[in-house]
Amino acid sequence: MKIACQLGDMFITAAYAPSGRATCKGCQGKIAKEELRLSNIVDEDHYHQEHHFHADCFQLKPAFKNATYKDIFHVENLSKEDQEKVKAILEKLQKTEVKKKPQQKKINPKSKQNKSKKSDVGDDSDSDDDYKGTKKQNDKQTKIEQKNEKKQVISKQSESFQNVSDEEEEPEVFVLYDKSQKEEFKKIQKELEKKSMGQLKQMLKANDQKQTGNKGELIERIADCMIKGCLEKCPNCSGGRPKFNPIQKIFKCPGYMDDTEFRFCNKSYQPQDLKRIPWVDV
Numbered sequence: 001m002k003i004a005c006q007l008g009d010m011f012i013t014a015a016y017a018p019s020g021r022a023t024c025k026g027c028q029g030k031i032a033k034e035e036l037r038l039s040n041i042v043d044e045d046h047y048h049q050e051h052h053f054h055a056d057c058f059q060l061k062p063a064f065k066n067a068t069y070k071d072i073f074h075v076e077n078l079s080k081e082d083q084e085k086v087k088a089i090l091e092k093l094q095k096t097e098v099k100k101k102p103q104q105k106k107i108n109p110k111s112k113q114n115k116s117k118k119s120d121v122g123d124d125s126d127s128d129d130d131y132k133g134t135k136k137q138n139d140k141q142t143k144i145e146q147k148n149e150k151k152q153v154i155s156k157q158s159e160s161f162q163n164v165s166d167e168e169e170e171p172e173v174f175v176l177y178d179k180s181q182k183e184e185f186k187k188i189q190k191e192l193e194k195k196s197m198g199q200l201k202q203m204l205k206a207n208d209q210k211q212t213g214n215k216g217e218l219i220e221r222i223a224d225c226m227i228k229g230c231l232e233k234c235p236n237c238s239g240g241r242p243k244f245n246p247i248q249k250i251f252k253c254p255g256y257m258d259d260t261e262f263r264f265c266n267k268s269y270q271p272q273d274l275k276r277i278p279w280v281d282v
């Protein structure tokens with residue numbers, strides 16, 4: 001949803017940060033590469049402003065008090081969990097902040113000073129282009145960066161497309177497997193192909209594991225549980241299911257939806273830090 005404001009079109013975007021350079025307007029900390037990021041964008045011909053936030057630090061502009069998470073640009077490119085998270089963040093902000101304090105928080109001038117010192121190292125990615133026309137150079141730079149970002153998103157999409165069509169692609173969990181485990185995994189995979197979706201879900205349910213996904217995903221989840229054991233729920237929030245990141249080789253808890261609201265967690269675990277409970281056959 002684009003809202004016309006004094007300065008031009010205003011909108012919110014969601015993305016995994018394409019670099020680790022941007023600074024969060026909420027906490028002034030860096031936003032790590034690949035981290036979930038929400039941004040307030042104002043876009044007009046000669047004026048462009050991007051304010052990036054860690055998802056948990058996001059500040060909602062009063063103009064968006066009636067927006068739904070589907071109005072957030074690119075939200076559909078996020079994982080299901082992150083979409084839920086963004087939805088929960090937006091709804092929470094709409095319930096509290098917008099109603100209670102419609103005034104935007106003023107940025108502490110001290111921290112701004114510190115920041116401009118730091119960003120002297122040629123970091124324009126998150127600059128405060130809070131002035132009109134005077135900084136065309138900067139404006140261009142931001143636009144170029146935006147384009148690059150779009151390209152990255154596209155290349156990422158085609159990558160994951162390849163993953164689907166490429167039969168040789170190995171399951172993510174293989175980065176933690178040795179050769180014999182990989183062979184066992186493939187053997188189990190073949191056996192499980194014969195089962196119905198209902199049967200596979202039954203097996204996962206009996207072992208208190210997630211039952212969503214397509215058949216291939218269910219089979220991989222079961223095979224991993226059979227070989228390595230079933231992953232315990234997050235010991236930190238005791239509701240989330242830590243998700244494996246094959247690049248960083250860590251598990252990270254996305255949080256979870258309890259009866260009424262989303263519980264944030266974000267705790268990271270080394271693979272050996274999470275308990276594995278032996279698989280039970282049904």
Ligand SMILES: [Zn+2]
Pocket residue numbers: 024025026027028029053054057
């Ligand atoms: Zn932050």
Ligand SMILES: [Zn+2]
Pocket residue numbers: 234235236237238239240241253254255265266267
């Ligand atoms: Zn957790």
